[in-house]
Every structure is written in C-alpha cells, then in structure tokens.
Amino acid sequence: MKAVVFHEVGDIRLDTVPEPRLEAPDDAIVKLTSSAICGTDLHMVRGTLSDMVPGTILGHEGVGIVEEVGAHVRNLSRGERVVIPSTIGCGYCSYCRRGYYAQCDNANPHGPLAGTVFFGGPKMSGPFQGLQAEWARIPYAQSGPVILPDNISDNQAILLSDIFPTGYFGAKLAGIQGGDTVAVFGCGPVGQFAIASAKLLNAGRIFAIDKVPSRLDMAKRQGAEIINFDAEEVVATLRDLTGGVGPDCAIDAVGVDAEMPSHGRAYENGRAQAALAAQELREIAPETHPRDGNWHPGNGPSQALHWAIEGVAKGGRVAIIGVYPPRDRFFPIGLAMNKNLRIMMGNCNHRAYLPELIRLVRTGAIDPSAVLTQERGIVNALEAYKAFDKRSDGWMKVGLKLAS
Ligand SMILES: NC(=O)c1ccc[n+]([C@@H]2O[C@H](COP(=O)([O-])OP(=O)(O)OC[C@H]3O[C@@H](n4cnc5c(N)ncnc54)[C@H](O)[C@@H]3O)[C@@H](O)[C@H]2O)c1
Numbered sequence: 381m382k383a384v385v386f387h388e389v390g391d392i393r394l395d396t397v398p399e400p401r402l403e404a405p406d407d408a409i410v411k412l413t414s415s416a417i418c419g420t421d422l423h424m425v426r427g428t429l430s431d432m433v434p435g436t437i438l439g440h441e442g443v444g445i446v447e448e449v450g451a452h453v454r455n456l457s458r459g460e461r462v463v464i465p466s467t468i469g470c471g472y473c474s475y476c477r478r479g480y481y482a483q484c485d486n487a488n489p490h491g492p493l494a495g496t497v498f499f500g501g502p503k504m505s506g507p508f509q510g511l512q513a514e515w516a517r518i519p520y521a522q523s524g525p526v527i528l529p530d531n532i533s534d535n536q537a538i539l540l541s542d543i544f545p546t547g548y549f550g551a552k553l554a555g556i557q558g559g560d561t562v563a564v565f566g567c568g569p570v571g572q573f574a575i576a577s578a579k580l581l582n583a584g585r586i587f588a589i590d591k592v593p594s595r596l597d598m599a600k601r602q603g604a605e606i607i608n609f610d611a612e613e614v615v616a617t618l619r620d621l622t623g624g625v626g627p628d629c630a631i632d633a634v635g636v637d638a639e640m641p642s643h644g645r646a647y648e649n650g651r652a653q654a655a656l657a658a659q660e661l662r663e664i665a666p667e668t669h670p671r672d673g674n675w676h677p678g679n680g681p682s683q684a685l686h687w688a689i690e691g692v693a694k695g696g697r698v699a700i701i702g703v704y705p706p707r708d709r710f711f712p713i714g715l716a717m718n719k720n721l722r723i724m725m726g727n728c729n730h731r732a733y734l735p736e737l738i739r740l741v742r743t744g745a746i747d748p749s750a751v752l753t754q755e756r757g758i759v760n761a762l763e764a765y766k767a768f769d770k771r772s773d774g775w776m777k778v779g780l781k782l783a784s
C-alpha cells in the first residue's frame with residue numbers, strides 16, 4: 381500500500397509498504413478513505429519534535445471503513461464508517477475511565493509514565509504506524525473509532541479526528557464562560573477551531589493573532605478581532621483594545637515552531653530576544669534540515685507563550701494546546717507566577733469529546749468543513765506537505781483523499 385513515511389528530519393517520502401494485519405484481540409484494521417496533514421506532522425519533519433523512528437508512517441487524522449476486527453472489539457463491524465481519534469487509549473485504566481485518554485496507563489509500550497500515545501508519532505509515543513496510508517491498524521479499537529452518521533461527510537469527519545476536538549479542548553481548558561474576552565494565538569487549523577469553540581462557549585470577544593493574511597482573514601470571517609504580529613506589537617495592542625486590562629484568557633495554538641516578528645516596530649523591539657531564542661532552538665531542535673524553502677523551524681520557540689502570558693489579564697487563564705517537545709524547558713515561569721495566572725495544558729483527550737462534537741455537526745450547529753481548504757490524493761501528498769509547511773496563501777488545512 382502507499383503511505384507517507386518519515387525517513388529523517390527534512391526527508392519524508394511516499395513509499396510502498398506492507399499492509400497492516402491484526403496483531404492483538406483489541407485491534408481493528410481500517411481502510412482509510414480520508415486523512416489529513418497537521419501542524420504536529422510539520423514539527424516532526426522540521427525537527428522541533430524530535431526522536432522520530434525512520435520508517436514510521438506519518439499522520440494521526442483518519443476516517444475510513446472497518447475491514448476486520450479482533451475478538452475483543454464488540455462495538456464495530458466490517459463495513460462500518462468511522463472517525464479515528466488521534467490519541468490511543470485502552471478505555472479501561474483509571475485515566476481513560478475519567479476521559480484522560482492522552483494519559484492512558486496501558487497504551488504506551490514504554491510504560492505508564494512514557495506519555496501520550498498517538499498514531500505516527502516519535503519513539504516515546506509508541507511508535508505506532510500513522511494514518512497517512514491506505515490501511516491502518518487501530519490498537520484498542522473498542523475505545524477509539526466512533527461510527528459516523530450518514531449525514532456527516534468525510535470532509536466534515538476528518539476534522540473531528542484531531543483538530544476540532546483539540547480546539548474545543550483548548551477552549552474548555554481556558555475555562556471560557558459566557559461574555560469572556562479570549563485571545564487565540566495562532567490562526568492555523570487548530571487556532572480556527574479554538575475560535576469556533578470559544579464561540580460555542582459564548583465568548584464575548586475573541587482576538588486572533590497570526591501574521592499570515594489568509595489565516596487572519598478566516599479568523600475575521602469567524603467574527604474574531606485580528607492582530608497581525610508583523611504589523612503591530614501584540615501585547616500593547618491587546619491592552620489598547622481592552623481598556624488596558626487584557627483578555628480574560630488566552631489559548632496558545634502555535635506551539636514550538638512559533639515565530640518572532642520579522643519586520644516593523646515589533647521586530648525592532650524584539651531583537652534583543654533573538655539571540656536567546658536562537659539558543660533555545662539549538663537546544664530544542666539539535667537536528668534540522670531546512671531545504672528549498674521548506675522545513676524551517678520557527679525562530680522563536682517560546683514567543684507565542686511569552687505573548688500569551690504577558691498579554692492576558694492579571695489573574696487570567698492560559699491554555700496551552702500548541703505542542704512543545706519533552707526536552708523544551710523554556711517556560712516564562714516568573715512572568716506567569718507574578719500575575720497569579722492559572723495555566724492548563726496538554727495533549728487532547730480526543731475520544732472524550734467526539735460524541736458531543738459529532739452531535740453538533742450532525743445537527744448542523746456547526747460545519748467544520750469550511751476549514752478544509754485543500755484536498756489532494758495521496759500521490760500528491762509531498763507537494764501538499766510543502767505548501768502547508770510554507771503556509772502558502774489559501775493552504776489552511778489539507779485533506780488527503782485515499783479511496784472512495
Ligand atoms: N494538544 C494537542 O493535542 C494538539 C493536537 C493537534 C495539534 N496540536 C498543535 O497545535 C498547534 C497548531 O497546529 P496547526 O495545525 O494549526 O499548525 P500550523 O503550523 O498550521 O499553525 C500555526 C500558526 O501559528 C502562527 N504563528 C507562528 N508564530 C506565531 C506567534 N508568535 N504568534 C501567533 N501566531 C503564530 C503561524 O503563522 C501559523 O498560522 C501545533 O503546535 C500542533 O502541534 C496540538
């Protein structure tokens with residue numbers, strides 16, 4: 381079968397690999413009909429989320445048809461159409477039972493303390509083969525895939541696999557209450573769903589921060605008040621627009637590939653930080669292979685975090701859903717502590733949110749497919765990766781079509 385395979389940092393290929401087989405009674409085999417490319421995949425190819433095992437199939441977003449199930453999988457049958465949550469949880473440990481699928485005690489072969497298990501991730505996440513492939517083995521399938529109603533299309537369902545639940549998780553972590561003023565850092569696909577979720581939770585005002593015009597435009601179409609960090613100073617602008625107070629809460633939907641301003645006054649004022657940021661990056665990403673304009677790590681790994689913590693109101697809340705690798709130790713703790721902030725963070729517990737979000741899509745309360753701006757066959761996956769990596773105009777979220 382065809383699959384997108386990680387070879388080394390800066391080198392991914394479309395390879396022909398063996399089809400997966402059932403390996404345990406909890407497994408299912410799914411024939412994928414749709415997958416997608418995510419900002420998390422970009423961190424791995426850029427080298428900012430390191431320790432990938434060569435030969436790992438990338439991708440953790442998938443929709444498909446159940447082909448075969450093991451003896452312990454009683455809730456799925458051949459022919460059923462499912463959305464696959466990105467994280468893998470056993471469903472029976474104390475963490476999974478409380479909805480903390482991202483901290484499952486059993487799914488990680490390296491043990492209960494090794495961290496979140498997801499498809500197509502680094503060594504310590506399993507690794508499990510990913511979903512940018514024609515077929516996939518789904519471990520613990522009795523507590524992962526959810527059967528889709530017929531009136532949810534693949535283009536809607538693929539966004540339920542990871543990024544809509546993650547945006548919603550971020551909005552919940554930020555503790556959004558009706559009327560709150562929210563700042564969302566990053567207007568990529570995850571940021572767009574953080575904005576949509578803040579609206580579902582009745583936020584009063586939403587600020588959206590990025591520098592890519594087409595991404596800011598989509599945020600504005602959702603009703604957000606936009607701030608271009610290359611054109612103005614983020615923290616000062618947030619204060620100016622909120623009577624000097626700042627937003628009640630902030631969501632970091634950027635992660636480790638954050639960038640610093642590249643020109644204008646914000647750039648001049650931030651220059652003193654650039655050397656420090658370069659040092660952080662060397663430690664976080666010891667191996668990078670940018671080439672031909674692709675796979676450049678962000679030049680300010682903690683830039684979005686700094687702005688979120690500095691910009692939020694005192695006593696405010698910060699939710700971190702952008703991904704930072706375990707080796708990253710550059711958190712602005714002093715700034716946060718002295719403002720009495722509440723900070724929540726983590727990998728999404730996708731499976732816990734799926735029933736609720738499926739209901740919202742099924743009833744037409746929200747149509748997530750507006751975020752899916754591009755669709756390509758798997759044979760064009762590498763070009764699609766490159767355009768998404770460059771944040772080319774109009775390349776918001778890229779779906780990969782696998783079969784019909
Ligand atoms: N916690 C989870 O479970 C989970 C799940 C999925 C994705 N993620 C993470 O969410 C993050 C976003 O994912 P995505 O697919 O939207 O990625 P993306 O790379 O498409 O989007 C990131 C956006 O942030 C913007 N940006 C860069 N520097 C910034 C700064 N200093 N301030 C504000 N914006 C800045 C970029 O221009 C880009 O539009 C990634 O870190 C990804 O790994 C986390």
Ligand SMILES: [Zn+2]
Pocket residue numbers: 417418419420440441466542543
């Ligand atoms: Zn993803």
Ligand SMILES: [Zn+2]
Pocket residue numbers: 469470471472473474475476477483484485486487
């Ligand atoms: Zn578990």
